[in-house]
Amino acid sequence: MAAEQRKLLEQLMGDQFAGSIASKTANLSLTSPQVCRSYLCGTCPHDLFTNTKQDLGACPKFHPENLKLEYETLDAHEKAKLGFEYDYMRDMERYVADCNRRIESAQRRLEKTPDEIRRTNALLKTISDLTKTINTGLLEIQVLGELGQVNLAASEFFKVRTAKLAREQAEHDLKSLSDTSGPSGHQKLQVCDVCGAYLSRLDNDRRLADHFYGKMHLGYAQMRKTYEKLSGEFKGRMPPVRDQESRGEDGYGGGDFSDRRGGYGGGGGFRGRGRGRGRGRW
Incomplete structure (x- = not known):
């Protein structure tokens, strides 16, 4: 001011x-x-x-x-x-x-919390296990059908159908978790790499x-x-x-905000990252 x-x-x-x-x-x-x-x-x-x-x-x-x-x-x-x-x-x-x-x-x-990561990994494992169960059941149905064991094949088919429904539910839960956690759960927020302010991917051109x-x-x-x-x-x-x-009084040219601990270190050896990660384009 x-x-x-x-x-x-x-x-x-x-x-x-x-x-x-x-x-x-x-x-x-x-x-x-x-x-x-x-x-x-x-x-x-x-x-x-x-x-x-x-x-x-x-x-x-x-x-x-x-x-x-x-x-x-x-x-x-x-x-x-x-x-x-x-x-x-x-x-x-x-x-x-x-x-x-x-x-x-x-x-x-904006990253996922540890609980969100745990729940995501659990759902991914459930989906993987159910997929294996479905694939194995389909092979068994094919073999039982060739052997003429219709009743056993029908029973296995019921198990496969139940596994498919469970997998669909797990996939639905995973999508819901992804939509409500991390950046997506924060109204699709992202951080401005110049000033650090939060921006929303939903903002219109005027707000941006x-x-x-x-x-x-x-x-x-x-x-x-x-x-x-x-x-x-x-x-x-x-x-x-x-x-x-x-x-000046401080021995560094009077700069109020300089880090007194480092000095210049042999010419050009500056500690600050600048924008080493490639941010800050104008």
């Missing part, structure tokens, strides 16, 4: 709000740890999901427009020396990895369009595209060596 909050405060406070923000950001520079590096390089994640289920609230760091413009005027060498895009990529890496975990969790919830053009889906699509682009550009490259001021 960061952008909306700023606009609302601007409307309520007018020049007073603008003056307050200006006073707080007047002494900030590109390398100040209070400045959001993601905002300078592209789009802050806090601004991507406003008024959605993934709303992150206001960014704890400043978004000075003058510094964003200043950063955009730098040449490629100066930007590489600052190394802000490494910090930006690590922010994207964390959010993409978190979204991937939610997608996997949502997909597991509302999802795919919604803020949350587009936000994660943009984030994934940015992460894949940056990770591809920096693959195999060592991160820049920055002084204490450039690194």
Whole structure:
């Protein structure tokens, strides 16, 4: 809600709000740890999901427009020396990895329960046993008929017919179980492989369009595209060596959401999966 909050405060406070923000950001520079590096390089994640289920609230760091413009005027060498895009990529890496975990969790919830799996296997075994009984009975009827033992053949035929009825009932029960368990039992739900939202295969084109053009889906699509682009550009490259001021207070370029445990690991060895399973096509 960061952008909306700023606009609302601007409307309520007018020049007073603008003056307050200006006073707080007047002494900030590109390398100040209070400045959001993601905002300078592209789009802050806090601004991507406003008024959605993934709303992150206001960014704890400043978004000075003058510094964003200043950063955009730098040449490629100066930007590489600052190394802000490494910090930006690590922010994207964390959010993409978190979204991937939610997608996997949502997909597991749509799978069959242990009881549903047990009942399915039991019905499949019943159907298999009855099929064997039917086939064996038909052979016995043929042999008994050739031997002229009509009464025994008629008795065996009754057993075969009973087995066929039992098999039909088991097949009916299996179909009903399949229709009411797993994804089919959840209104034919599936998980969006970009943002992790539930989608129904029964949705009409309008509802699907509302999802795919919604803020949350587009936000994660943009984030994934940015992460894949940056990770591809920096693959195999060592991160820049920055002084204490450039690194910021946390020593990693001021990135709020970076995983402090891993570092860059020898240039390009990123832990995040990205979309290694082939998801996230735009």
